[in-house]
Amino acid sequence: MAKRRIKKVAVIGSGIMGSGIACHFANIGVDVLLLDIVPRELTAKEEAKGLTLQDKVVRNRMVNDSLTAALKSKPSPIYNQAFAKRISTGNLEDDIAKVKDVDWIIEVVVERLDIKKQVFENLEKHRTPGTLITSNTSGIPINFMSEGRSEDFQKHFCGTHFFNPARYLKLFEIIPGPKTDQSVLDFLNNYGEQYLGKTSVVAKDTPAFIGNRIGIFSIMSLFHTVKDMGMTVEEVDKLTGPVIGRPKSATFRTVDVVGLDTLVHVANGIAENCPNDERKSLFELPGFISTMMENKWLGSKTGQGFYKKSVNEAGKKEILTLDLDTMEYRSNKRAKFATLELTKNIDSVYDRFKVLVGGKDKAGEFYRKSFAHLFAYVQNRIPEITDELYKIDDAMKAGFGWEHGPFQIWDAVGVEKGIELMKAEGLEVATWVTDMIAAGSETFYSVKNGATYVYSASAKAHVKKPGQDSFIILDNIRKQTEVFSNTGVSVQDLGDGILNVEFRSKMNSIGGDVLAGVNKAIDLAEKDFDGLVVGNQGTNFSVGANIGMIFMFAVEQEYDELNAAVKYFQDTCMRLRYSAIPTVVAPHGMTLGGGCEMTLHADRVVAAAESYIGLVEFGVGVIPGGGGSKEMALRASDKFDKGDVQLNVLQEHFLTIGMAKVSTSAHEAYDLNILKHGKDLVVVNRDRQIATAKAVARQMADMGYTQPVKRNDVLVLGKQALGMFLVGTDSMQASNYISEHDKKIANKLAYVMAGGDLSEPTRVSEQYLLDLEREAFLSLATERKSLERIQHMLQKGKPLRN
Template identity: 80%
Template sequence: MAKRRINKIAVIGSGIMGSGIACHFANIGVEVLLLDIVPRELNEKEKAKGLTLEDKVVRNRIVNDALQSSIKSKPAPLYHKDFASRISTGNLEDDIAKVKDVDWIIEVVVERLDIKKQVFENLEKHRTEGTLITSNTSGIPINLMSEGRSEDFQKHFCGTHFFNPPRYLELFEIIPGPKTSPEVLDFLNGYGEKFLGKTSIVAKDTPAFIGNRVGIFSIMSLFHMVKELDMTVEEVDKLTGPVIGRPKSATFRTVDVVGLDTLVHVANGIYDKCEEDERHDLFKLPEFIDTMMTNKWLGSKTGQGFYKKVKKDDGSSEILSLDLDTMDYRKKKSASFATLELTKSIDNVADRFKVLANGKDKAGEFYRKNFSALFAYASNRIPEISDELYKIDDAMKAGFGWEHGPFEIWDAIGVEKGIELMKAEGYEPAAWVNEMLDKGVKEFYDVRDGNTYYYGIPEKTHVKIPGQDSFIILDNIRKNKEVFKNSGCVVEDLGDGILNLEFRSKMNTIGGDVLNGLNRAIDIAEKDFDGLVVANQGKNFSVGANIGMIFMMAVEQEYDELNAAVKYFQDSVMRLRYSSIPTIVCPQAMTLGGGCEMTLHADKVVAAAESYIGLVEFGVGVIPGGGGSKEMALRAADTFEKNDVELNRLQEYFLAIGMAKVSTSAYEAYDTGILKHGKDIVVVNKKRQIAIAKQQARMMADLGYTQPVKRTDVKVLGKQAMGMFLVGTDSMEAGKYISEHDKKIANKLAYVMAGGDLSEPNYVSEQYLLDLEREAFLSLAGERKTLERLQHMIQKGKPLRN
């Protein structure tokens, strides 16, 4: 059988989902044809221009407006604005014949079976045999959509359900039709994971599939519980957010973002189509939801939902909450519970569940009701929506941003304890759970030899989860592969002669322990291994250096200790660059300040596409002091070509630091000079990141890695550059774009990146620049306004402009 490749796709329907899917395929380098209907009448602007319905600009208005609106939306659907050029637009009358040239057609039109069937009939007239054709429906049965189509169409047809927004949510449900070929399912499963960066799950053709069936149950359960326990919107959001490993937006804020109408549409679909569901009545909308729907309080899209942003008299804004008893908006109330206080010292979310379920206050009661309802419901969905329990967990993690799925939470509490909680609330687990316990199996999951196994119901024993061979899961290997450990990090043996340094500090900040671990890891790797990867699977790679420690030293005026600490950071990142083994750093999510400086000094970077990288030290009143300022000066110098562009190039790198630019994807980090074209690589599926980094380190070692020679040839421009920078900062301050303290920081950075007050351009060593950088950092750390900025960041978590 010929190998199937996806070079070009057609997306039919340019609404929020259609445009989002088009953008994500453009993100991964695929050519996209986006089609929508032709307008039936002219709008006012078109009438004023004297256009007619035959003009192309009018005929493509719907698709072009929708795509532009999507591209401008936040969060951005594209990794980089330039990727929009990979999308061409058209309409379903003039351009439908073009689908003959694509490899995959994705239908994303309105959720009405009659319209979808009509679209498929038209597409079949032009589609080339063997072309994949899928629907992004979230509720219409797949078997109904392919009725009456040709054998070849049905064989290559199935559901491919993306979650919104397609770039960011990882769930990709694949729903076979009655005649979908196994080859098509296998291909889509692999393609979703490898190329789209998704968690691919083959689901059954049941209402709402897997993710929405369990996810909407969970939300509807909370909607009913909020009245039963007399709770506020704020209390539920406090209890269902980061404390249990869920997104910050928790429950009600998430509904506001997604849109209440979207949720109601899915809930109504489940209520109408799942009459046999034992919790059928739960999908009936509570009264307060009916009221909100009538009032069009749908969330962010209508300006108000469970929360509402209002302008105060002084011009500042305030967020009000909906009182579910009076249905009026009121000032937000703070929510606090004794049970939550007990979890503050427990960093690992999984370890909190037992404590939360044993709480003696209203929070404890809430969790017992919540968890027991969820456990019972999830267990009873097997085999209805899935034969394998891990798919339900994967769907909730990838589609709803949960850190742990229902069966993982149940394992954390204890399977028998979970059943006890259920029975106290009047629920029963599915029969297979009791059979599992009778067999002497006490957990849904088991980890062996670095792999995760799940309880297979037909097999009546643990079965290895498929597809793990392309991943390295640090949680699974840490215990048995540990080579070194301290309070801030763990060094693990990844196998094949490659070590990994994993940060384990709070928010993965970089302090003395992490730097000690880095140096130890390099020592061990140079002696007994062939390469070092620096990677972790935390929420963020690193939010930077431990600014609490810097603040304390600066306040106490312990400048010798601070000088030593900064020098230790500089020496550590320089060791990363100049060790005798290849070093690979794997940024993902927030990679700020010191995390960025570590990235800058690797032999190679294997970045997750969703990496937000930047040197943000200006926000706390200092310049990058861990090699970042030196490195940006060096990188600018490496791009110098002729005298007339040298200053401009240097200015670009200066502004990347001075404006504290943070890339909104790894691809944008190429623009700021933090990633290098031709050297650093981007991985769309972050679960593959460490495995790919290990391969790269192994390959570099096998090709005969040679220890680099320290640079003494960095061209600096001296007074010529200083003059340009000082004029710039003067005019910025005069125009009130920056404060006096901002100017002071910028001038210090200018001094470092110009190489000091040299009378003419010169060549200097990296160490010369590091010494200038450290001196500038220390002088700024002693400034009162810098201390105010540091304190504000520590206390409030956001920068202060002073």
């Protein structure tokens, strides 16, 4: 059987979801044909232009307007606007025959069975046998959709449910139809993981599948709990957000963003189509939800939901909250609970759950009640919606942004304790759970030899979770493979001669302990190993240098210590570049300031596609001091080609720092000269990142890695460039684009990147530029206005303009 390859896909339906899916395929380099219906009437603008319904621009209006709106939306559905060229548009009358040339057809039309069946009938007339054909339905049974279609169609047909937004949410549910070929499911499962960067979950054809069945239950259950316990919107959002590893939008803000009507539509579908669900009554709408639906208070799309933006009498913007008793909006009330105070010093979310359910206040009662109902519900969905409990956990993590799935939370609380909570609420324990305990298994998950094992109700034993062989999970291997650790890092032996240094500080910020750990890792690698990866699996790679330490040194006027700390950072970055072994940095998420500087100095970078990388030091009143300013001057020098206007190239690199530009994806980091084409890689699936970085380090070692020679040939432009920069900053301040202090910072950066006030272009060493950079950094760090910026960032978490 020939290997199936996806070179071109057709997406049928260009709404928010269809355009988002089209953009994500374009993100990974696939050609996309995006089709939608032909409009039935002209707009006033079209009439004024004298257009007719036969003109192509009119016939393709729906699809082109939808795609344009998607590409302008924020957060962007596309890694780089240039990738939109991979999407061609058309309509379902003139262009439907083009589907004969695609490898996969994805239907994303309105959620009505009759319309979907009609679309499939038309597609089958043009589809080439063997072509994959799938539906992105979120609730219509898959078996209904393929009725009456040919055998080849049914064999290659199933549900592929992306979550919105398709680029950012990782869940990819695959739902087989009655005749779907197993090879199709296997292919889609792997393609979702490897190419689309998703968590693929094969689900049963039950209402709302896995993610929405559990996710909507969880929200509806909370709606009822809120009323039973007389809680406010603010209290629930405080208790169901980051403290338990959920998104900042928690519960009610999430509903506002998604749209209350969307939630109600899915909840009604479950209530109608799951007659045997033991918690069916929970899917019926509480009174306050019915009122909100009647008033069209649907959330962000209607301007008000559980929250409402308003302007008060003083003309100041504020966000009002819906009072669920009076159904009127009021000022925000701050929610505070003693139980949450107990978790403040517990960094690991997993370790907080035991403390939370033990709380003696209303928060503790809320957690005991809500977790009891969640555990009871998920245990009873096996084997109804899936045979394997890990699929429920994977779906909730990838589709709803939970850090831990329900069974992982149950493990964190303790399986016996979870049962106790359920019994206190009058809820029964499923037989398979009591069988598991009777057989001596005390947890749903376990780790053996670096691999995750999970209890299987059908096998009545712990089995190895499938699909791990292409991953390295640092949490699983740390204890067995750690060769060094301090308060800031853990260094692990990844096998095959490659070490990994993992940041373990708060928010992965880079302070003295992290730098010491990186240097120790390089020492160990140079002595006994073949390569080094700098990678972690935290939420973000690193938010930058420990500015609290810089602030303390500067305020106490310990300038020698500050100078030594900055030099230590520079020297560490230079060691990454000039060590005897290949170094690979694996950034993901926020990779800011010092995290970006480390990335800039690696031999190679293996970046997750969702990497937001940038030198943001201007926001705290300084310039990059760990080699970042030097590096941008060096990279500009390397790009000076004959015939280039060298000042323009240098200015482009200057503005990357001066405007604190942060890439909105790893692909955009190439445009900012942070990643290098032909050298640095981007991986779509973050779970594979450490394994890929290890493979790159191993390959470099196998190809005969030679320690690089330090650079003494960086071309700097001296007074010629400095004059241009100073004129630019003068005019920007005169036009009120920047403050006086912004100008001072920009001029210091200009001095470094010009190589000082040399009378002519000169070749200099990296160390020369590093010394200029450090001197500029130290002089700015002692400025009152810079200290105000640092203090503001430490206290408020956002930049101050002064």
